[in-house]
Amino acid sequence: MGGGARRTRSHRLPLAGVRCHVVDHVGRDLPPGCPGELIISGTGVGDGYWRRPELTAERFPDLSGATGYRSGDLVSFSPGAGLAFLHRTDQQVKVLGQRIETGEIEATLRRHSTVRDAAVAVLPDRTGVVAFVVLEEADSQPRPLPADVAAELRRDAEKWLTGAMLPTAWFQVHELPRSPNGKLDRPTLTGWATQAVPAVPATVTGSSAQAVAEVWERVLGTPVTDTGATFFSLGGTSSGVLRALAQLQPRYPRLHAADLFRHTTLRTLAAHLDTLDGAAERTDPQAGGDRARTVPAPSAAGKHSADNLEESNAAVPDVPALCRSGSRPVPALAR
Incomplete structure (x- = not known):
């Protein structure tokens, strides 16, 4: 990582009944300290x-009679410490706190008879994905799909995709952007997706914004001024979400954990809380009236790019487990 300080990678210890294998590109076990792909076997791994037999054969290798799962994580193992996450080896990203595979979304969209090609990009705040589909008649620049066409594509995608994987916005293009060597130009797609998002307001005001900022600062242990940054990109974790929920629920009893994973920025969460706060304000007009404050918007230098967000989210791996080096499990990781 050029320039700045090196990011500290967290190490994880095993979960009971699960084994991890750190392997090279041909599936050979690697010794401690060598980076390789993480393959998981044991409890929780399906068939x-x-x-999807082709995808199953690719992602679920046979490990001497046991079924493994290629996680797509590049990791290294340190004796006595555990697994350290390095980065992703594929196009898997986090949306609404869930890991999703953009390639799976794109393959599903291409199944529709009217779609010649398709690609998706993740919104900057990680609250959804934007779909770009290639149709017979479309402009060179993306423009919104007609509502009826978008609804048809969504209905078809719902048969195969989870809620977090369903595109939240649909655009049509004449062709997808590609680099000189023919590869999909994902930075351009990310730029198109960013333009599809309404501009971040200069400030976020109100008692809800103040409440969120104060709780986040207590949970994160740092000032929060970037209203467009996600809780996770600022260093938050899943356990941190639950701590924030516990501090917000006394005032917002209808707030649920799912809301905090769905509204991951200060701006969007404050707007959601305003809707929950409406009924309470009608019964107590003075509630919170003098507590409002203004939260400054982020500077251009402080905004998080999609790559930075992915790196920040990825720093907390989802699957800690028992790591194997060579042909024998590493006893230091057994609980």
């Missing part, structure tokens, strides 16, 4: 994807 494959439903009605």
